[in-house]
Structures are given as structure tokens and as C-alpha cells.
Amino acid sequence: MIRKLISLPIICLLLLTLISDIFAQNYTQWNLPAGAKTRLGKGTIDGIAYSPDGKRLAVAGSIGIWIYDVQMGKELNLFAPHTSSITSVAFSPNGQTLAGGCSDATIRVWDARTGTHLQTLTGHSAYISSIVFNSDGSRLASGSHDKKVLLWDAHTGKSLRTFDDHTDGISSVAFSPDSNIIASGGMDKTVRLWDVQTGKRLRTLREHNGDVRSISFSPDGKTLATVSYLDEKINLWTVHTGKPIATLKGHAEISNAIYSPDGKMVASGSKDGTVRLWNVETRTLMRTLAGHSSVVTVIVFSPDGKTLVSGSDLDETIHFWDVQNDTPLKTITGHRGTIYSIVFSPDGKTLACGYRSGIVKQWNVQTGISLRTFKGSTKSVFNFVRSVMFSPDGKTLAIANGDISFPIWNLETDTHRLIPFDMRVRPPIVRFEQVVFNQNGKKLASADWHTIRIWDVQTGKQLRAMVGGEAGYNHIAFSPDGKMIAAGGRDNILRLWDATKGIQLRTMKGHTDTINGVAFSPDGKIITSVSSDSTVRLWNVQTGNQLQTMNGHKGIIYGVAFSPDGKTIASAGLDKTVRLWDVDMHALILTLAEHQSSVTAVTFSPDGKVIASASGGTVLLWEISILQ
Numbered sequence: 001m002i003r004k005l006i007s008l009p010i011i012c013l014l015l016l017t018l019i020s021d022i023f024a025q026n027y028t029q030w031n032l033p034a035g036a037k038t039r040l041g042k043g044t045i046d047g048i049a050y051s052p053d054g055k056r057l058a059v060a061g062s063i064g065i066w067i068y069d070v071q072m073g074k075e076l077n078l079f080a081p082h083t084s085s086i087t088s089v090a091f092s093p094n095g096q097t098l099a100g101g102c103s104d105a106t107i108r109v110w111d112a113r114t115g116t117h118l119q120t121l122t123g124h125s126a127y128i129s130s131i132v133f134n135s136d137g138s139r140l141a142s143g144s145h146d147k148k149v150l151l152w153d154a155h156t157g158k159s160l161r162t163f164d165d166h167t168d169g170i171s172s173v174a175f176s177p178d179s180n181i182i183a184s185g186g187m188d189k190t191v192r193l194w195d196v197q198t199g200k201r202l203r204t205l206r207e208h209n210g211d212v213r214s215i216s217f218s219p220d221g222k223t224l225a226t227v228s229y230l231d232e233k234i235n236l237w238t239v240h241t242g243k244p245i246a247t248l249k250g251h252a253e254i255s256n257a258i259y260s261p262d263g264k265m266v267a268s269g270s271k272d273g274t275v276r277l278w279n280v281e282t283r284t285l286m287r288t289l290a291g292h293s294s295v296v297t298v299i300v301f302s303p304d305g306k307t308l309v310s311g312s313d314l315d316e317t318i319h320f321w322d323v324q325n326d327t328p329l330k331t332i333t334g335h336r337g338t339i340y341s342i343v344f345s346p347d348g349k350t351l352a353c354g355y356r357s358g359i360v361k362q363w364n365v366q367t368g369i370s371l372r373t374f375k376g377s378t379k380s381v382f383n384f385v386r387s388v389m390f391s392p393d394g395k396t397l398a399i400a401n402g403d404i405s406f407p408i409w410n411l412e413t414d415t416h417r418l419i420p421f422d423m424r425v426r427p428p429i430v431r432f433e434q435v436v437f438n439q440n441g442k443k444l445a446s447a448d449w450h451t452i453r454i455w456d457v458q459t460g461k462q463l464r465a466m467v468g469g470e471a472g473y474n475h476i477a478f479s480p481d482g483k484m485i486a487a488g489g490r491d492n493i494l495r496l497w498d499a500t501k502g503i504q505l506r507t508m509k510g511h512t513d514t515i516n517g518v519a520f521s522p523d524g525k526i527i528t529s530v531s532s533d534s535t536v537r538l539w540n541v542q543t544g545n546q547l548q549t550m551n552g553h554k555g556i557i558y559g560v561a562f563s564p565d566g567k568t569i570a571s572a573g574l575d576k577t578v579r580l581w582d583v584d585m586h587a588l589i590l591t592l593a594e595h596q597s598s599v600t601a602v603t604f605s606p607d608g609k610v611i612a613s614a615s616g617g618t619v620l621l622w623e624i625s626i627l628q
Contacts, residue, residue, distance in 0.1 A: 130173045387435050454466075
């Protein structure tokens with residue numbers, strides 16, 4: 001009998017970024033995608049812009065553009081395209097329109113007051129990295145990863161000119177104050193200056209060591225401040241000649257830099273979480289604003305220059321600063337970064353999510369309330385959680401964040417202990433990528449670069465190590481009976497190990513790119529694997545033979561899960577979709593396409609009634625019903 005899977009309305013949309021927002025408002029019902037009942041959270045921080053009157057702040061991210069009242073810090077509106085994330089944002093000089101550069105290569109323009117969508121500009125072929133209006137609002141410039149800068153008529157949406165001399169993607173664009181010059185910074189480590197009227201390249205600036213992430217003209221248009229991703233300095237240039245005139249050196253990698261409206265200061269955001277203010281005349285550091293705990297990704301001055309806003313979706317905060325007194329005025333929290341791992345508790349009542357920012361949050365599935373926040377070891381240079389896993393009894397939570405040790409949290413006492421690697425063994429570099437419990441919770445398997453290790457949970461002692469897959473493992477899974485471990489990695493090979501004896505049983509070849517996810521069927525007879533080669537594959541555990549290849553995703557597939565009854569597979573991918581497959585028929589049943597950015601993880605609830613899918617700092621919970 002052919003089964004049909006019918007999607008009921010989405011019962012809960014968790015954009016896991018919210019409850020801690022000290023200005024929390026009733027925004028959970030705003031601009032929802034079709035079928036969604038509620039929204040909790042706000043997504044990532046990818047761009048910030050002040051309105052010209054200084055009364056509103058636009059924050060662009062994974063679900064759209066949030067509009068805030070600057071004085072009160074509360075949410076006013078949400079502009080959501082429902083098809084892509086917003087990567088950059090700009091107000092027109094008169095404050096009447098708002099433009100957003102999108103990950104789907106389009107630019108969308110809204111009425112800044114009402115949120116009415118006015119037009120969509122098409123012409124780029126890749127991710128839009130930066131957009132900016134000219135001084136009178138008649139023109140709009142955009143930079144894209146397609147290596148092009150486009151000039152647009154801001155009123156008609158018509159493309160007027162293309163600047164395409166960069167040899168790699170564009171990261172930043174800026175208009176000169178008189179609107180006669182466009183500056184573009186690229187991944188080719190150069191800054192190029194263009195004549196707006198003729199389209200000719202005026203000059204090329206070549207002093208950077210990496211991707212030029214930030215460009216800012218001085219208010220008089222005579223000087224340009226630029227920042228490269230790998231530099232620990234701000235370069236100042238004479239616009240007329242293209243010659244370097246000064247270097248402002250910081251104490252950490254500088255992520256961005258902008259001139260103050262009066263041109264007397266340059267503000268810079270740094271990897272160490274600080275904002276620095278520089279005196280342009282003396283070219284010296286004036287003061288340092290410390291408040292972020294991770295890299296400052298965006299900064300912007302208010303139009304009057306009295307306030308500076310800095311944002312970081314790694315520490316999930318937006319800070320407002322009094323520039324003259326170095327005083328923090330207010331903080332908005334709740335904009336969180338990418339989620340790499342999600343897992344339901346065994347009773348299905350809570351969901352644990354591992355974030356790029358290095359934390360794990362546990363959420364009440366029914367209410368959407370954050371129950372607690374966990375932090376792994378602070379020593380990790382990778383600084384994000386790769387894997388989270390509940391023990392079968394639901395009493396403990398194991399976390400892997402790419403460090404040389406991993407914590408196990410006792411959820412009843414809210415305490416944790418570290419399982420460290422014995423460095424006396426002196427192996428190659430060990431960074432734990434994933435952890436998974438066996439069926440009774442007494443053992444834990446971990447994966448690092450090329451080794452799978454089995455640990456005694458109670459004692460924390462390593463029981464055995466299984467070496468293989470020299471290119472490194474991305475994902476492992478215990479068989480339902482705990483006797484085998486499946487491991488997929490960067491060499492495109494799926495390996496099956498005897499977990500008791502520590503010997504390799506067989507290798508399964510077929511994927512043509514990195515394996516990113518593996519899962520056993522509940523009866524232990526089938527393994528499913530997903531890969532950067534865009535395929536979902538089924539394998540016979542007993543023989544190692546490939547049973548089926550299922551195609552449908554466009555691009556990398558990041559995660560895969562079996563339903564508890566073994567009848568359905570869910571896969572998640574770069575194409576912003578979750579796809580559900582019939583295991584017996586080897587056929588696509590349903591595509592869930594409500595995410596606005598890549599779906600990085602997917603899992604079923606223990607009762608099989610809910611699917612959780614993660615994307616760009618958000619989680620969607622879908623209720624499903626499988627009819628025989």
C-alpha cells in the first residue's frame with residue numbers, strides 16, 4: 001500500500017533567539033510564512049542601518065529585516081521575504097524606502113513605514129553582500145559574490161551600469177559623498193574606485209592581505225578607510241591619488257571600520273569583541289568600548305554621530321553606545337547565529353540546540369521557553385558546537401564543540417564534568433566533532449579527525465580507539481543495539497565498525513563527495529547517508545551493498561534522520577529545504593520549503609509526530625501525520 005504523508009499546519013516556529021530579549025514585545029505573530037502559527041525569535045545579525053532621522057534601526061538577518069524604535073529599543077515591524085535571508089540593508093536618504101540585499105541574488109525594496117513591498121531588482125547571479133544609496137537617493141549600488149557591482153535607478157529599479165573588473169566576489173561597496181565615485185572591496189584583496197558617469201575604473205588599491213570587508217568614505221570625500229579580513233589594521237587612502245596615507249593598528253583582527261558623520265573619528269569593530277574609536281587627525285586610539293564577548297560583525301553611527309551601534313550574532317547582542325561618554329545606553333539580545341545540531345530529549349518535551357556561538361540551549365517544545373543555557377569548554381579555537389546528544393534516560397547531555405575535551409551535563413543537578421583526551425598518548429591534533437550515546441547510555445562514541453573513540457560514561461575512561469578514514473569523520477551513529485558504529489567522512493566513504501571489538505567490518509563506496517550525515521533505521525538493517533554530492537543513499541547493513549540513491553536536493557545535504565517507525569527519512573540541505581522520503585518506495589513524499597537559508601540539521605521527535613529543522617539561528621517545528 002502506498003502511504004501518503006500529509007503536512008498539517010506548522011504548530012510552532014522557533015526562531016531560537018528570543019526570550020532573553022530585554023525589550024521583548026508581542027512580535028511572534030508578525031509576517032509569518034504560510035501555515036505558521038507563531039514565531040519566537042529573530043534570527044541572525046547580518047547588517048544594521050539607521051534611518052536618516054535617527055529614530056529607527058533596521059537589523060537584517062536570516063528571516064528578514066527587523067525595525068526597532070531606537071529610543072525604546074522595541075520592535076516596530078518585520079519585513080520578511082519568505083524566500084531568502086537578508087544579507088545587507090540600507091535606508092534611502094529621505095527615509096521613505098528600505099532596501100535589502102538577499103542571499104538569492106535579488107534586492108528587495110520596501111516602504112520603510114508600512115513594510116509594503118515595492119519592487120524586486122534582479123540582475124546579479126549570486127549572493128548580495130553589500131548595498132548602498134547615493135546621497136540624493138536616486139541611485140543604488142550593489143556588490144555581489146558574482147564579482148560584479150551594479151548601479152541601479154532607485155526609482156524604476158532599472159539596471160544602469162555594471163562594474164566587473166574584480167577577479168573574485170565583492171564584499172563591500174560605498175558611494176562617495178558627492179555620488180561621483182563608487183568604491184568596491186573584493187575577495188581578490190583589492191579596492192577599486194569607479195567613475196559613476198563613465199563606468200571606468202579610476203584606480204586600484206592593493207595593500208590588503210585578504211578579503212576587503214569594509215569601505216568608508218570620509219564625509220568630505222577625500223579619504224577612504226578600508227579593512228581586510230586578515231589585517232590587524234585600518235588603511236587610510238587619498239581618494240584622488242589612491243595612495244596610502246596612514247595605518248591605524250589595533251590589537252586584534254579588525255572586522256569593519258566607518259567614519260563618524262563629522263569625520264573626526266573612525267570606529268572599528270574587532271575580533272576580540274571590542275569597538276575602538278580613533279582620532280583621525282592624530283591617528284591615535286582614543287578609547288576602547290568593551291561589551292561584546294565575540295567578534296563585532298557590524299557597526300554604524302547614528303546620523304547625529306552621538307550614538308554608535310555595534311552588533312554580533314556570535315554573542316547575540318546589539319549594543320548602543322554614547323560616543324562622548326563611552327557609556328552603554330541599551331542592549332538588544334536574541335539575535336543568534338547558526339545552529340549546527342538539534343536533538344529531542346527522549347520524552348520529546350525539550351529540544352537541545354548547538355549554536356555557532358559555542359552555546360547549547362535547551363527549550364520547552366510546548367511553550368518555546370528557554371530552560372537553560374550550557375557552555376562547553378572555553379578553550380576551543382573553533383568556538384562553535386558541532387554536536388549535542390541526550391543520554392537515553394534523558395538525564396545527561398553530551399556536547400562536542402571541536403575542543404580536545406567535551407562536557408557531559410547532569411541535567412538534574414545542572415553541573416558538568418569534562419571528558420578530556422589523554423595528551424600523553426600524543427596523537428595527531430584531536431578535536432571532537434561529534435558525540436553519540438549507545439542504546440543503554442553506558443558508553444559514548446566520539447569522532448575526531450580520523451579516529452572514533454569509545455568512552456565509559458561513568459568513569460570517563462577511553463575504552464578503545466578505531467583509526468581509519470584519514471581525511472576525517474563528519475558524522476557517526478550507533479546501531480540500535482549498540483554493537484556497530486557507522487561513520488562517514490571527508491574521503492566520501494561510509495565505514496561500519498564493530499563497536500565491541502574495535503575492528504572495521506566493511507566500507508561502503510558510492511558517494512562522490514563528503515559524507516555529512518548517517519543514520520541507522522530503527523531495526524538496524526539499513527543505513528542512510530547524505531553527502532555534499534546532493535544525494536541520499538540507502539545501504540544494506542549486512543552486506544554493505546547500496547540499495548538506492550535518491551536525488552532531489554540541489555546542493556549540499558547537511559543532515560538526515562529516520563522516523564521512529566522506520567518508514568520515512570528526512571534530509572536537510574543547502575537548498576533551504578527539508579525533504580521527506582518513503583523508505584520502501586525510495587520516493588520523495590514531501591518538500592518543506594519555509595526556511596530562508598540553508599537547513600543545517602533535522603530530527604524527528606521520539607513519537608514521530610514532529611519534525612524539527614534548523615536554519616540560520618532558527619528552528620521550525622512541523623507536526624505531521626502518516627496515514628496508512
